[in-house]
Amino acid sequence: MNQRRGNWKPAAMQDNDPVGMKLVSFFKEAKLHLQMQGHEDAAFYFEQCEDWLREGKSLTKESTIKILGL
Secondary structure, three states, rough: OOOOOOOOOOOOOOOOHHHHHHHHHHHHHHHHHHOOOOHHHHHHHHHHHHHHHHHOOOOHHHHHHHOOOO
């Protein structure tokens, strides 16, 4: 058989990462509470952080600038 192996990479958000999931849950809850209080701008940034983590990206000093759009 002359077929090469396919590439494999793990899913973006792994189930065995309780710290990551807690962090995603924190950003999600914060976003919801901010929206209920009428703080739409702040809620938007928490949603950006939530999306960033769900995509499997890590939080670093450099990523903070990208997440906030600065």
